[in-house]
Amino acid sequence: MKKTIGVIGGMGPAATCDLMEKLVALTRASRDQEHLHVIADSNTAIPDRTAAILHGGADPTPELVKTARRLEAAGAEILIMPCNTAHFYYDAVAASVSVPVLHMPREAAAALKAAGVGCAGVLATDGAVQSGVYEKALSQAGVRAVYPSPPMQEQVMRLIYQGVKARSVPLGDIPVRDILRDLRDRGAEKFVLACTELPLAFSELGLLADCLDATRALALAAVRAAGGEPAAADPW
Amino acid sequence: MKKTIGVIGGMGPAATCDLMEKLVALTRASRDQEHLHVIADSNTAIPDRTAAILHGGADPTPELVKTARRLEAAGAEILIMPCNTAHFYYDAVAASVSVPVLHMPREAAAALKAAGVGCAGVLATDGAVQSGVYEKALSQAGVRAVYPSPPMQEQVMRLIYQGVKARSVPLGDIPVRDILRDLRDRGAEKFVLACTELPLAFSELGLLADCLDATRALALAAVRAAGGEPAAADPW
Numbered sequence: 001m002k003k004t005i006g007v008i009g010g011m012g013p014a015a016t017c018d019l020m021e022k023l024v025a026l027t028r029a030s031r032d033q034e035h036l037h038v039i040a041d042s043n044t045a046i047p048d049r050t051a052a053i054l055h056g057g058a059d060p061t062p063e064l065v066k067t068a069r070r071l072e073a074a075g076a077e078i079l080i081m082p083c084n085t086a087h088f089y090y091d092a093v094a095a096s097v098s099v100p101v102l103h104m105p106r107e108a109a110a111a112l113k114a115a116g117v118g119c120a121g122v123l124a125t126d127g128a129v130q131s132g133v134y135e136k137a138l139s140q141a142g143v144r145a146v147y148p149s150p151p152m153q154e155q156v157m158r159l160i161y162q163g164v165k166a167r168s169v170p171l172g173d174i175p176v177r178d179i180l181r182d183l184r185d186r187g188a189e190k191f192v193l194a195c196t197e198l199p200l201a202f203s204e205l206g207l208l209a210d211c212l213d214a215t216r217a218l219a220l221a222a223v224r225a226a227g228g229e230p231a232a233a234d235p236w
Numbered sequence: 237m238k239k240t241i242g243v244i245g246g247m248g249p250a251a252t253c254d255l256m257e258k259l260v261a262l263t264r265a266s267r268d269q270e271h272l273h274v275i276a277d278s279n280t281a282i283p284d285r286t287a288a289i290l291h292g293g294a295d296p297t298p299e300l301v302k303t304a305r306r307l308e309a310a311g312a313e314i315l316i317m318p319c320n321t322a323h324f325y326y327d328a329v330a331a332s333v334s335v336p337v338l339h340m341p342r343e344a345a346a347a348l349k350a351a352g353v354g355c356a357g358v359l360a361t362d363g364a365v366q367s368g369v370y371e372k373a374l375s376q377a378g379v380r381a382v383y384p385s386p387p388m389q390e391q392v393m394r395l396i397y398q399g400v401k402a403r404s405v406p407l408g409d410i411p412v413r414d415i416l417r418d419l420r421d422r423g424a425e426k427f428v429l430a431c432t433e434l435p436l437a438f439s440e441l442g443l444l445a446d447c448l449d450a451t452r453a454l455a456l457a458a459v460r461a462a463g464g465e466p467a468a469a470d471p472w
Contacts, residue, residue: 010268010271011268014257014260020249020256024249024250030401031248035249038246040274040275042274044271046268074309165267
């Protein structure tokens with residue numbers, strides 16, 4: 001019996017659509033009824049995660065928990081949270097429901113490890129970087145993490161917030177190739193797109209080579225956990 | 237106060253993602269929290285609509301109603317159904333909940349009328365065509381409807397079922413330009429993509445010119461009904 005996937009979404013809403021598309025693309029199916037049942041709550045009332053972690057912004061926990069419980073009540077049997085930074089609150093979310101919650105940074109770390117990556121360049125929000133959400137998942141998988149230098153990290157934040165979320169800066173105006181070069185200089189063999197807005201930007205820019213898309217890793221793990229037939233062997 | 241949109245989805249799941257993306261794209265917002273709250277139930281257990289209308293297949297009504305009620309229970313205040321053919325069951329769905337359900341063919345018809353279109357070529361499933369779902373909405377709006385000739389209608393169905401849903405036939409193998417020429421020959425001034433799989437195919441093929449995308453018309457109507465700030469004046 002296949003399980004219903006619940007998506008704690010809205011962080012941001014475009015990233016939730018991207019995750020949902022990846023669930024569809026990663027399920028082998030020839031008609032609607034062979035796809036998985038997915039309930040997505042794109043709850044845009046969830047406060048900004050980085051603002052909360054680093055700058056005293058409103059705590060996202062109550063809205064995250066409310067969303068998780070709403071999905072469980074609607075019938076979701078597995079939950080996923082397509083926002084890497086939100087995994088800072090993973091324990092509280094997982095404790096609030098009785099269904100399993102997959103862990104995105106751990107899925108990404110497992111995919112890097114399985115590919116034999118010794119050192120990964122992490123592209124993520126300030127909140128995800130400074131809280132150690134990825135550091136911990138990668139180190140548990142035996143993968144070394146490197147991060148952009150401070151001026152390059154500022155550009156990563158600009159890419160996420162102005163480039164994708166607000167669409168106020170053209171993606172081409174952000175020196176993405178310089179960010180990747182900086183990470184390679186620091187030892188990165190591969191990159192992990194550890195913010196769900198980034199696959200949208202990297203796909204548009206044609207820069208997905210050597211990048212592990214954490215959204216795709218999470219989607220593939222969810223298809224497997226729900227009993228769907230995966231359309232790919234790994235998330236690369 | 238903005239309203240929560242509920243999406244009766246899964247018909248098919250890729251079309252649900254497309255609708256959700258259009259809700260995001262058609263909302264003017266510079267950060268996550270300015271977007272609308274959307275709960276989507278991609279319920280792939282809903283039986284095939286055309287099979288039910290024309291070929292004695294399982295009745296989709298119970299699953300459609302269950303989905304509508306689940307969304308209402310989860311907090312949805314406006315419902316939309318991104319499947320044109322499913323509007324054959326609109327009255328039963330609308331009667332099953334106490335929140336308003338927008339009507340996709342009527343929204344598409346209103347957009348055609350507003351653009352001064354006198355005669356529209358309807359690209360839809362056999363179920364939507366033969367049940368008169370579009371015929372009725374267009375005639376109420378004073379727009380004349382024309383349909384593909386039988387061999388061309390077979391190609392429309394191939395495009396929907398093999399080209400998009402199953403991805404078993406390359407889109408380029410289907411004579412879409414011939415379908416459009418056939419409709420122009422029958423008097424069509426514009427075309428209405430009256431099956432939610434079609435915008436996916438037409439976008440990939442670069443053939444959206446002169447096409448009203450009913451998914452986009454529904455998304456824009458939903459953004460307005462929910463109190464979001466529309467990012468476009470009309471769905472064209």
